[in-house]
Amino acid sequence: MPMSQLPATDALFSDQWLTLREPADHRARDAQLTHAVDQWLTRRAAAHPPREARSLETPRSVIDLGCGSGSNLRYLAPRLQGAQSWRLIDHDSGLLAQARLRCESLSSADGQPIHLETDQLSLTAAWEHGLEGADLVTASALFDLLTAADIEALADACQRSGCAVLFALSIDGLIRFHDAGGSALYGDDDRFMLAALQAHQHRDKGGGPAVGSEAPRRLRESFHRRGYLIREAAAPWRLGPESLPLAEALMAGWRKALHEQLPQQRDRVDQWHARRLDDLQRERATLTVGHRDLLATPTGGTPSGARA
Numbered sequence: 096m097p098m099s100q101l102p103a104t105d106a107l108f109s110d111q112w113l114t115l116r117e118p119a120d121h122r123a124r125d126a127q128l129t130h131a132v133d134q135w136l137t138r139r140a141a142a143h144p145p146r147e148a149r150s151l152e153t154p155r156s157v158i159d160l161g162c163g164s165g166s167n168l169r170y171l172a173p174r175l176q177g178a179q180s181w182r183l184i185d186h187d188s189g190l191l192a193q194a195r196l197r198c199e200s201l202s203s204a205d206g207q208p209i210h211l212e213t214d215q216l217s218l219t220a221a222w223e224h225g226l227e228g229a230d231l232v233t234a235s236a237l238f239d240l241l242t243a244a245d246i247e248a249l250a251d252a253c254q255r256s257g258c259a260v261l262f263a264l265s266i267d268g269l270i271r272f273h274d275a276g277g278s279a280l281y282g283d284d285d286r287f288m289l290a291a292l293q294a295h296q297h298r299d300k301g302g303g304p305a306v307g308s309e310a311p312r313r314l315r316e317s318f319h320r321r322g323y324l325i326r327e328a329a330a331p332w333r334l335g336p337e338s339l340p341l342a343e344a345l346m347a348g349w350r351k352a353l354h355e356q357l358p359q360q361r362d363r364v365d366q367w368h369a370r371r372l373d374d375l376q377r378e379r380a381t382l383t384v385g386h387r388d389l390l391a392t393p394t395g396g397t398p399s400g401a402r403a
């Protein structure tokens with residue numbers, strides 16, 4: 096139950112779940128990496144002035160992979176300067192329709208309208224022939240479901256396009272309950288259940304074993320090997336009483352995954368689940384779920400690439 100941590104049929108996600116997690120996602124993201132990508136895009140725009148003298152500026156071209164209902168765009172577009180043209184890619188037409196509806200009136204940090212197009216496409220098709228011309232390829236909460244080969248193919252496509260990448264909110268495997276004093280609650284059952292959850296995240300989703308919580312390391316190594324400059328930051332969810340509906344939904348998803356992973360131990364799973372849920376509901380515990388954000392920029396002097 097990786098990638099967004101709640102099950103649907105593996106790669107299908109409900110708008111309800113994506114909407115529930117959006118405030119925690121936006122709070123968790125690293126502001127410095129967002130600022131750094133904004134600066135990189137501004138330098139790149141300055142290095143590639145518009146061809147037509149009358150245009151003020153060539154829009155920054157951004158591709159959002161696995162965009163869902165548009166959470167990444169809603170976070171990023173108002174924090175980036177300048178005209179922006181976004182291409183939202185997902186295989187789920189219902190989520191793409193939601194994204195269009197909810198993002199059409201967004202503006203950039205300096206008040207310019209956002210140009211938006213949606214593209215119902217598989218991720219594989221997107222990186223096989225869809226990333227040319229992008230200044231930035233971005234994604235959020237996407238990578239744990241992919242295989243190691245997917246990540247290599249994505250990195251190849253990004254390198255060919257010469258774009259920067261900003262990949263937010265990849266799970267890193269850290270899950271901890273803490274008591275009111277901040278001490279970790281990490282007994283034998285927690286250790287056992289969390290190891291089983293990790294194993295579940297690596298299950299084959301159709302194209303080979305998924306990278307699960309190894310996604311941050313795989314992304315870092317793939318882009319580093321291709322000469323990219325890497326910056327990373329922790330972006331954990333910290334779920335207290337104000338985030339109880341999200342924590343409850345997450346725990347329900349974990350219980351389902353644990354039933355799949357440990358079919359002989361349903362009672363033990365249910366007891367652990369009930370105890371930790373009760374701790375959260377009675378405000379005896381909070382829940383931390385680790386993620387990492389990654390910014391990778393091509394090296395080699397002034398930003399350059401497809402638009403040169």
Ligand SMILES: C[S@@+](CC[C@H](N)C(=O)[O-])C[C@H]1O[C@@H](n2cnc3c(N)ncnc32)[C@H](O)[C@@H]1O
Pocket residue numbers: 098099106107108113160161162163164165166167184185186187190216217218219234235236237
């Ligand atoms: C966890 S959701 C994240 C959505 C969004 N980025 C966010 O942060 O809310 C993952 C998204 O990837 C899409 N997705 C998963 N596998 C895909 C594939 N093979 N091709 C295209 N889209 C895919 C799903 O439809 C879903 O919208």
